[in-house]
Amino acid sequence: MRTPAVSLARLVAFVAVAEAGSFTAAAERLNTTKSAVSQAVAVLERELGAQLLQRSTRKLAITEQGAAFLADCRALLTDAEAAMERARTGRAQPSGTLRLTSTHGVAGLVAGWIATYRERYPAMRIDYVPTDRKLDLIAERFDLSIRIGPMADSSLRAVVLEELELWPVAAPVYLARHGTPRKPADLSSHEWIALSLLPSPWSIELHRGGRKVRVKTRGAISVASNDALLRMVIQGAGISGFPCTADLRAEVAAGRLVRLVSGWTMRHMFLYAAYPGNIAPPAKTRAFIDLAKEAARAPARLAQPAVVDTTV
Structure with a gap:
């Protein structure tokens, strides 16, 4: 037969x-x-x-x-x-459909990159799925994920776009009511809003030069959403830590957020692109990564700071 x-x-x-x-x-x-x-x-x-x-x-x-x-x-x-x-590696232009995901916390950032990507490669189609749900890139056939978080061992390959410090910040309205913490230990007596997705949401480590201080925080709110965390801090519900993107710097410079315990930083995070497989990514994926690396180092054009992605 x-x-x-x-x-x-x-x-x-x-x-x-x-x-x-x-x-x-x-x-x-x-x-x-x-x-x-x-x-x-x-x-x-x-x-x-x-x-x-x-x-x-x-x-x-x-x-x-x-x-x-x-x-x-x-x-x-x-x-x-x-x-x-x-x-077809000799082709100058990427082709086909790029399936792309990120958490909502970096959706604005990625949306801008997609617009530039389409300008450069008008033949490309993009299927973009921003979600805070943990995805299996291989099973769900995504080409690429843009994330902010600690680098984790996984079945994915990753390209670092930018290394970021974490700053503890608060809104002026919160500080007007509760006072401003001046040194790391002061944070323990303030209202911390914890990101419950992190391994130790109520314990933070701050660094300055060679010094390292661990602070046990307290608070009435823990949240499993990056977006909700940011909104709560902006509205004055408490203090939390965010990656020091160019957008966060802009918020601080404009006075909408205030950096606390100046000179001290929390642990570093990475803005990175993750993709499945153990070989070099296809041209469409590589082109987006190259564009993202270029844009991540350029002046920001976003209205809000990115937040930590813990989905890896």
Whole structure:
């Protein structure tokens, strides 16, 4: 019996349906028709002699065989894309779709980079998903993630865009009510707003020169959202620490935030781009990373400072 030729298009259709949860959503993602996607999956099931999806009038569910096959398809498509990219490395312009994610805390920053990226590479399509949910870049087929946080061991490769100090800051309205801490130990008697996603949200370490001081903070609020943390500090609910981006410097220079215990910094964080795989990223990904490195070192154009990403 002759084995059917492998069709990457049918594999792409199946993966799109499994990830999108419907034939209609998959067709929109692939820029084709619902009937074309349905037919591709049906042909694939006949070729395999296995049912990959359970269909009903109300919902679509992946079968046990389908789930196992989905993992293999993702790996195969990733390898195929990498092979094609290696074959076309001589091309001057990136092509295809860049699937990109970041936390909401750096969404404004990344949005500006995307606009510049599209100006440079008008043939590119971008699918951008800002989310604070921890993502599996490989399973969810993202090309790149922009993050701020400590560098962590993982299955991802990372390129540092900028190394950042962390500054404890507060709004003038908070300091007017509670006074201004002048030295690290003073922070322990103030209202600290903790980012509960961090390993030790109520303990901070400050550095100046060769000195190091650990302070146990206190407070009534812990929050698992970077955006909410920033809003609370701006509104005067308490003190917290943020990466010293150019935007944070601008907020401090404008008087909207005040740097505390001047000369002392909290631990360093990194603004970095993470991508899956153990080979060099494709041209579309590399081009975005290069642009981000260039922009991260340029004067900022954002309205708000970036905040710590703990999703790695």
